[in-house]
Amino acid sequence: DIVMTQTPLSLSVTPGQPASISCRSSQSLLLHSDGKTYLDWYLQKPGQPPQLLIYEVSNRFSGVPDRFSGSGSGTDFTLKISRVEAEDVGVYYCLQTIQLPWTFGQGTKVEIK
């Protein structure tokens, strides 16, 4: 199975400041047959199901604020929040869907200072 490793596991951020979460996979997530890289980012707010933020590394899902951005390639990926807001608290997960079973990172808990 592909192992997804997120760092850090927790983050305390002052509102208005940037935040960055790293996700590393044990194998490349690039599918050569279609040229896509299957790495998504999800946010699970307290008491809610996960919600999709970013798909295929850098594509924001509908309605996701542009302060969220994703980057990376191969096995190293980053989710950046340009200016953290109070509503961004929760646990962030990366997910690989290039190889079954799909696997999530351990999660990064973001809180506001």
Add this chain to the structure above:
Amino acid sequence: EVQLVESGGGLVQPGGSLRLSCAASGFTFSNYWMNWVRQAPGKGLEWVANIKPDGSEKNYVDSVKGRFTISRDNAKNSLYLQMNSLRAEDTAVYYCARDGRVLPYWGQGTLVTVSS
């Protein structure tokens, strides 16, 4: 509006069985892959299984192979997860989620507790 509503969770003894359902609305159910994802109390997310739109392909995480069966009824816009030989470590909130490699829509989840 896409809606996914899970049901069927509850308390079950180790070794017992439970069938979860996910009622879908707001989209053409028969066109989409569907997934089950679970989350143990206080833990992270774990993908459990998925099924092709026509039901002809099913995939599972190793820890549930041979015990869980995913199925769907496109006429009823419903997804199911039959869970047999349940273990304490299957205790979790079970979410259904739409689509193949990206999961843009999730239900609210249903809690399964395996305990004597």
